[in-house]
Amino acid sequence: MKDIITVSGLTKRFGTFTAVDGVDMSIPPQTVYGFLGPNGSGKTTAIRMMCGLLQPTAGKIEVLGMNIPEQTEQIRRQVGYMTQKFSMYGDLSVYQNMRFMARIMGVYGRGMEQRIAHLLERFKLDTFSRRSAGSLSGGQKRRLALAASVIHKPKLLLLDEPTSEVDPNTRREFWDELFVMCEAGTTILVTTHLMDEAERCHHLAIINEGCKVADGTPTDLKSGIGADICQVQGPDISELRSVFSGEKRILATARIGMAIRVITEKGVEPGCQWLSTFLADYQVSVEPAEPSIEDVFVMATRDNRGAEQG
């Protein structure tokens, strides 16, 4: 089957600043495609171009077999978009917001009430249906926005950070929902900076400073990380900070509770072996660890961080 989204050389410049820089990607049908990137990396800008809200400076976008922006109007009915910033009407009630979106999206008549009731129940909003949307909590607002974005059973769902402000339990349910929709035939593009969410996606693209820096299934990305990950533990770990700094082979470190996670450059000698010799003077143990998506993310977005700090 044909890809749902195909993007090539997608570029967006605001004045002299390049927010999205030559991104290529394609999303096959019935995939949950994760868009991972730090703040300001251009995720929202890329999504906005895909739904015709912004005109690309350069590049080609094809969504559901149609060209954006020329044929934007034709695909509107088949695309659901959940904005990063809450964009429902704060002074309308939950139900009124849903009804507005339903009518606008072409869901009306007998089916409408049923569909709204179903979604409100599914997203646990039925008890708030008369509350004004503005008075909902952050997580409740997100649920309302998601419910509204799928009211017309879109073929493609674009979700811009749908789970920020959502508690862990609700987030799990939220993601379960996404997979239910995905299995029912919806293709989902979702931006996030949460690692556990990224881990769940069928496919991931990591974007940094407007450029796509990595792309693949979570498993492929982890196995292809190109670095050795070590877990350092012991009484002396608090002294290691200064020892690590300035050491070329150490690419990144992170303190995780009683341990330090160290990403070391691959070499002839395995990273952890080298590290334990390097730390021989200290009372610490060094163990190899499985790479995580976070490690992949840190590696992929590392270069510019160094540059930024230096």
Add this chain to the structure above:
Amino acid sequence: MNALIASFIRIMAVCSKEMIHLVHDRLTFGMVVMIPLFQLVLFGYTINTDVRNVPAGIVDQVNNSFTRKLIGDLQASQVVDFTKVANTPRELETLIRNGEVNAGIIIPHDVEKRYYSGEGDIAQILVDGSDTTLASAVRALSSFPFSPDQTISNRSRAGSFSVRLLYNPERRSSLFTVPGLLGVILTMTMIMFTSIAIVRERERGNMELLITTPVRNLELMVGKITPYVGIGLIQVSVILFLGVLLFRVPVVGKLPQVYAACLLFILANLTLGLMISTLVKNQLAAMQMSFFLLLPSILLSGFMFPFVAMPKIAQQIAEVLPLTHFLRIIRGIILREEPMSQMMSDITFLALFALVFLIISTIRFSKRLE
């Protein structure tokens, strides 16, 4: 057919959403009733340029039926109230100087001959010039149409028929002001309401979602102005009700024409507001721009100053303002009972104005974020 129904439903969705905003926004809702009430009372009562019953004296050197008719007609105008009779012009001047009267009329021996010959003044009016408002009011009598027999014919002397004199013999300015206020209030509120209609969505962040939906520009525009048409008509009713109640403005029996004219004018202003909304970046700018348009409307449309007395250039500017045309129509209907056919050009102007601005805003509104 299905596409048409879907389109209609989208318009209704926007319209009912807009209505909910309106009901929730107490300030806006309050403005619907408070603005008319305030302005009507303010303008109708306090800014009353009417000068009436100026005490005046008479020097009648003829004293026959002709002059008695003349004096009677002047008295009926209620501008002057003849309280004193003097024997000579000198005596009259003294009365004025002493402040016993503020004005006076001197009717010469040959008044009838002057009248029928059509040359020179019939009589001389004296007025105390120290109070300019008063003086100008009395001076207006110089073009007082007078005819010794009952019919007002071409034979009446003394210049043009002023509309106020012909159809508003009591010279009540509220009759003139209330229809004008109808126009001014509608201009003020209608432009203001819709000028923020689209910017508000932008400011509150609703736009990003709204423009990714299949709603078309025209549907959005029509849906957005429809509730305000209702609001406008409510305002019209409030103003007319108060006008009848407080100022006895004669509208009964002409209501269909009055409402039709108002509807047209409301549409013209709403679409103008909509256009502003597509131009500006925030609500404050929208307000400023509405205000910027309101001023010339008030000053040039003929609401404040008589249209004919304005310089040519001001008249030309005024011709593009909807209020100018509306005032002609509404005064024609309420004050002169002018037939609609006489006002076709003004009606056409308003209809075209509304149409053109609806089209411009529809084209200008871009379903993009930039």
